[in-house]
Amino acid sequence: MQVEELVAVVDELIEVLLLQVRELENLIAHVEQVTTRIPEESEMAVIRSMLIGLHQRIKKLRGLDHP
Numbered sequence: 001m002q003v004e005e006l007v008a009v010v011d012e013l014i015e016v017l018l019l020q021v022r023e024l025e026n027l028i029a030h031v032e033q034v035t036t037r038i039p040e041e042s043e044m045a046v047i048r049s050m051l052i053g054l055h056q057r058i059k060k061l062r063g064l065d066h067p
Helices: 003-034 041-060
Strands: none
Touching: 003 041
16 A cells, blocks of 8 residues: 555545544534533544644645645
């Protein structure tokens, strides 16, 4: 597997994980409407932030995001 192919796969995985975080945030918001606040909500924000950072790094690696 070429490096560019590997980078593309990692980029797709990051995008899928970002979608999953959004869905989990929606689920948490829905559950909180019928229960009490869930402390894991703040952890989702941290995870989302880390994934966005990884996404930016992979874009730079692919040469798509020039400084």
